[in-house]
Amino acid sequence: MVAVELIDHLQNLIKDNKLIFIRKNIKSIILQLNMSNSKDDNLMIHSNGEAEIISKSYLLGELNQIYETHSIERTRYYIKRLIRSLSQRKESKINDINLNRWKEYEDLLTDSLWILDKRDRTGVHNAGYWGNFIPQIPNQLLRRYTKKGEWVLDPFLGSGTTLIECRRLGRNGIGVEIQAEVIKPAKETIKKEKNSFKVKTLSVKGDSTKLDFNSTLKKNNCTSVQFLIMHPPYWDIIKFSKKKNDLSTACSVEEFLQLFGNVIDNTYPVLDKGRYAAVVIGDKYTSGEWIPLGFYTMQEMIKRGYKLKSTIVKNFDATTAKRMQKELWRYRALAGGFYIFKHEYIFLFQK
Numbered sequence: 001m002v003a004v005e006l007i008d009h010l011q012n013l014i015k016d017n018k019l020i021f022i023r024k025n026i027k028s029i030i031l032q033l034n035m036s037n038s039k040d041d042n043l044m045i046h047s048n049g050e051a052e053i054i055s056k057s058y059l060l061g062e063l064n065q066i067y068e069t070h071s072i073e074r075t076r077y078y079i080k081r082l083i084r085s086l087s088q089r090k091e092s093k094i095n096d097i098n099l100n101r102w103k104e105y106e107d108l109l110t111d112s113l114w115i116l117d118k119r120d121r122t123g124v125h126n127a128g129y130w131g132n133f134i135p136q137i138p139n140q141l142l143r144r145y146t147k148k149g150e151w152v153l154d155p156f157l158g159s160g161t162t163l164i165e166c167r168r169l170g171r172n173g174i175g176v177e178i179q180a181e182v183i184k185p186a187k188e189t190i191k192k193e194k195n196s197f198k199v200k201t202l203s204v205k206g207d208s209t210k211l212d213f214n215s216t217l218k219k220n221n222c223t224s225v226q227f228l229i230m231h232p233p234y235w236d237i238i239k240f241s242k243k244k245n246d247l248s249t250a251c252s253v254e255e256f257l258q259l260f261g262n263v264i265d266n267t268y269p270v271l272d273k274g275r276y277a278a279v280v281i282g283d284k285y286t287s288g289e290w291i292p293l294g295f296y297t298m299q300e301m302i303k304r305g306y307k308l309k310s311t312i313v314k315n316f317d318a319t320t321a322k323r324m325q326k327e328l329w330r331y332r333a334l335a336g337g338f339y340i341f342k343h344e345y346i347f348l349f350q351k
Helices: 003-014 019-035 056-067 072-087 099-104 136-145 161-169 180-192 213-219 253-270 293-303 320-324 326-336
Strands: 042-047 050-055 151-154 172-177 201-205 225-230 271-281 284-286 289-291 307-315 343-350
Touching (some): 003 019, 003 072, 019 072, 042 056, 050 099, 056 072, 136 343, 151 161, 161 172, 161 201, 172 213, 213 253, 225 253, 253 293, 293 307
Parallel strands (some): 151 172, 151 225, 172 201
Antiparallel strands (some): 307 343
């Protein structure tokens, strides 16, 4: 049953005053869907001259809700809502989410606590680069805060996780990496990811603390970006290089914040007004003292005019070394009067 036929059928049902007749017809549609030979949970529908995918489980859920309703007014309300979801798109200015079918997006997180069991290792994603973030973070953020064909900027490219997700989701992306020896394998990995949407994913060698982002974008026929995602080093927990402006080589937290502030200053002009920026970062210990890097970097963003929209806490998977020494770290925590890091932050801002 294609959407046009289903819509016509539902519109005829609204006109009927007999609830028992409507429920009988809805039950028949449910049985047809359950008997369909679809190999997965997705169905192709045709509406308004366009073809798109609809979740079979979503459609069955809506139909079952109609079937289980026991008043003619509520039944008609749910039928009208289903017709609207099949025939009309309702999108915001910042993403492709169809709010008329918001129940379909079950995998999109909307709570401020993210418990992610394991890293996405599908496609070309891997955990080979020490310190890269899990792919689910850019995946969630790009789907919530960008549309297909828009531009994403990542000033801390690393192994290219953000640009891999850009290719998967149909977003153009530019990533900047200070280390030549890191950017080369990142480029090779990113190119291996299928580019079904024919988007641009550009890896640029440069120093994000002083790079002229306006010129860099113009060279690639881009005047601005619609989303900014930053996953800077967590100060000196991992020293990625010996370069002067590498944030991981900063001699003090003050120097780290100054360098990070330079990156904010350089990227701020190229992000469109009203659009979003995310900072992914964790805290650290130094000489027995908890250093709240997350809140320090959050403050640097606010100082420069960004509006804080959300503070997300994500569970943090222990490194292999810590997993192997789980009991030792528990003893150290008990003896030293501290708690073991099990979370990091995702701060979401709007320009």
